[in-house]
Amino acid sequence: MRNIAIRVSYDGTDFNGYQIQPRGRTVQGELEKAIKHLTGEEVTLVGSGRTDAGVHAKGQVCNFRTTSAIPVERWAIALNTRLPGDIIILEAWEVPYEFHSSKSAKRKTYRYTIDNGKFPDVFSKRYRFHHPARLDVGAMRSGLSHLIGTHDYTSFTSTHSTKPSHIRTIYDARLIEEGSVLHIELTGNGFLYNMVRVIAGTMMFVGQGKLQPDDIKHILDGGDRSLAGPTAMPHALMLVDVEYDEKSE
Amino acid sequence: MRNIAIRVSYDGTDFNGYQIQPRGRTVQGELEKAIKHLTGEEVTLVGSGRTDAGVHAKGQVCNFRTTSAIPVERWAIALNTRLPGDIIILEAWEVPYEFHSSKSAKRKTYRYTIDNGKFPDVFSKRYRFHHPARLDVGAMRSGLSHLIGTHDYTSFTSTHSTKPSHIRTIYDARLIEEGSVLHIELTGNGFLYNMVRVIAGTMMFVGQGKLQPDDIKHILDGGDRSLAGPTAMPHALMLVDVEYDEKSE
Numbered sequence: 181m182r183n184i185a186i187r188v189s190y191d192g193t194d195f196n197g198y199q200i201q202p203r204g205r206t207v208q209g210e211l212e213k214a215i216k217h218l219t220g221e222e223v224t225l226v227g228s229g230r231t232d233a234g235v236h237a238k239g240q241v242c243n244f245r246t247t248s249a250i251p252v253e254r255w256a257i258a259l260n261t262r263l264p265g266d267i268i269i270l271e272a273w274e275v276p277y278e279f280h281s282s283k284s285a286k287r288k289t290y291r292y293t294i295d296n297g298k299f300p301d302v303f304s305k306r307y308r309f310h311h312p313a314r315l316d317v318g319a320m321r322s323g324l325s326h327l328i329g330t331h332d333y334t335s336f337t338s339t340h341s342t343k344p345s346h347i348r349t350i351y352d353a354r355l356i357e358e359g360s361v362l363h364i365e366l367t368g369n370g371f372l373y374n375m376v377r378v379i380a381g382t383m384m385f386v387g388q389g390k391l392q393p394d395d396i397k398h399i400l401d402g403g404d405r406s407l408a409g410p411t412a413m414p415h416a417l418m419l420v421d422v423e424y425d426e427k428s429e
Numbered sequence: 430m431r432n433i434a435i436r437v438s439y440d441g442t443d444f445n446g447y448q449i450q451p452r453g454r455t456v457q458g459e460l461e462k463a464i465k466h467l468t469g470e471e472v473t474l475v476g477s478g479r480t481d482a483g484v485h486a487k488g489q490v491c492n493f494r495t496t497s498a499i500p501v502e503r504w505a506i507a508l509n510t511r512l513p514g515d516i517i518i519l520e521a522w523e524v525p526y527e528f529h530s531s532k533s534a535k536r537k538t539y540r541y542t543i544d545n546g547k548f549p550d551v552f553s554k555r556y557r558f559h560h561p562a563r564l565d566v567g568a569m570r571s572g573l574s575h576l577i578g579t580h581d582y583t584s585f586t587s588t589h590s591t592k593p594s595h596i597r598t599i600y601d602a603r604l605i606e607e608g609s610v611l612h613i614e615l616t617g618n619g620f621l622y623n624m625v626r627v628i629a630g631t632m633m634f635v636g637q638g639k640l641q642p643d644d645i646k647h648i649l650d651g652g653d654r655s656l657a658g659p660t661a662m663p664h665a666l667m668l669v670d671v672e673y674d675e676k677s678e
Contacts (some may be wrong), residue, residue, distance in 0.1 A: 192550045236552070260548060268548050299509060299517050305484070307552060410454045 184255060185243040185275045191266040192236040193306050193415065199230045207267060211242065214262040219248040228281045228422040229371070234414035239270070243281045244426040276294070287423040288353065289367045292380035293416045297360035308361065309416035315387030317355060317362065322393035323386040324353040324364065326400065327379065334403040336379055337372035337413070346372055352399065365420070374411050382409035400406060430440050433504060434492045434524045440515040441485040442664065448479045456516060460491065464510040468497040477530045477671040478537065478620070483663035485556060488519070490671040492530045536600065536672040538616045541629035542665045546609035558665035559609065563637030565605060566611065571642035572635040573602040573613065575629065575649065583652040585628050586621035587660070595621060599623050614669070631658035
């Protein structure tokens with residue numbers, strides 16, 4: 181039995197999220213179908229995280245166990261010809277038997293993209309939240325800085341979170357300006373349900389002046405979801421990268 | 430009677446081209462409908478050029494005459510709320526009565542984009558031609574240089590061209606590399622039917638080694654469409670900019 185990891189990019193627009201659901205196309209469902217078509221095996225694909233409906237990925241990592249002898253350098257090409265146009269496998273590599281794309285993940289990076297231009301860009305609107313009113317980027321940067329570190333992020337996760345602990349570590353929280361486009365980029369050891377979207381929605385409140393940058397500290401300390409801003413729309417969220425210890429790569 | 434110019438961006442994927450047709454959505458049709466909805470007037474919109482089905486525009490320029498007294502700075506916002514999501518008016522300005530977005534145009538810039546990466550980028554595939562086999566960029570640059578100047582471009586236009594003269598001037602022909610993405614960018618005083626797509630298809634032949642860079646000179650001199658390469662796919666073509674004399678701007 182071999183354990184194969186794949187790095188996958190997808191446009192989440194037409195998916196009902198990563199995880200297999202009773203209804204709708206899912207990323208996991210399409211990938212498992214392609215693997216079955218190629219090998220005849222019914223595998224269970226493990227993803228590093230379950231992106232929501234509408235959320236995109238540049239570098240989602242998944243793994244599955246197989247008895248197939250297909251050489252590792254052939255997997256990406258062979259599966260891509262069996263996948264729909266909105267999913268692409270960028271690479272495949274063999275990992276130790278115990279590798280688990282979610283449990284073994286050390287760092288994840290998500291990006292939330294806001295188009296702060298007067299009019300939306302027609303070519304990128306599927307991937308950006310259009311906010312034509314000018315946002316205070318300096319205030320947003322200052323607000324983001326309070327999120328870095330090890331904290332209980334209860335205020336920044338959905339009340340439907342089922343995790344026993346809401347303590348996570350954010351290593352870096354950046355706001356990158358690219359003309360009138362703003363990217364909020366977060367790197368952490370893990371993210372709770374809706375966490376990046378609640379952070380993005382709260383940062384837009386900061387950018388609008390509805391919250392002050394220092395309020396972020398009090399919101400964190402309060403441990404209450406109702407203190408933070410709204411959950412931002414999913415279509416502007418991208419899972420950028422998942423990192424592992426070197427031996428798994 | 431006022432003459433209003435608009436700068437328009439559109440995603441050509443779901444349009445049957447710029448010009449009104451008996452069948453299918455067209456850019457001109459959607460814009461005229463929005464103008465009628467706003468002003469009650471049936472105007473005839475003049476475009477700087479008729480982009481084909483599937484071709485995109487970052488900066489198409491159009492003009493129309495109107496008796497409406499709407500201030501010029503309100504037109505873009507008022508029309509955008511009446512337009513579908515794949516067309517955006519970026520700006521509107523008043524031009525002299527005799528201004529004609531096609532006849533008054535001095536320079537146009539088109540870009541043809543080739544994704545030369547192993548796998549296509551899922552987020553940009555609607556706007557790029559995927560060519561996974563490595564292209565010889567140096568040869569393509571060298572081939573392009575022969576196209577600069579004033580020439581008869583009969584070899585590089587569709588045999589269905591109805592223009593009385595095929596003499597045009599290309600001021601600049603660049604190949605821009607952006608990682609594994611190649612942009613062929615042409616600036617000229619005007620382009621014939623399918624001209625940029627035939628040039629792009631021919632440059633891919635040069636990049637594949639099927640033609641030598643110096644063959645381009647002989648193809649130009651031959652004045653015969655069958656000497657050049659294939660007409661490249663429309664979805665990777667973008668009308669980037671149209672320039673006018675300063676007094677029209």
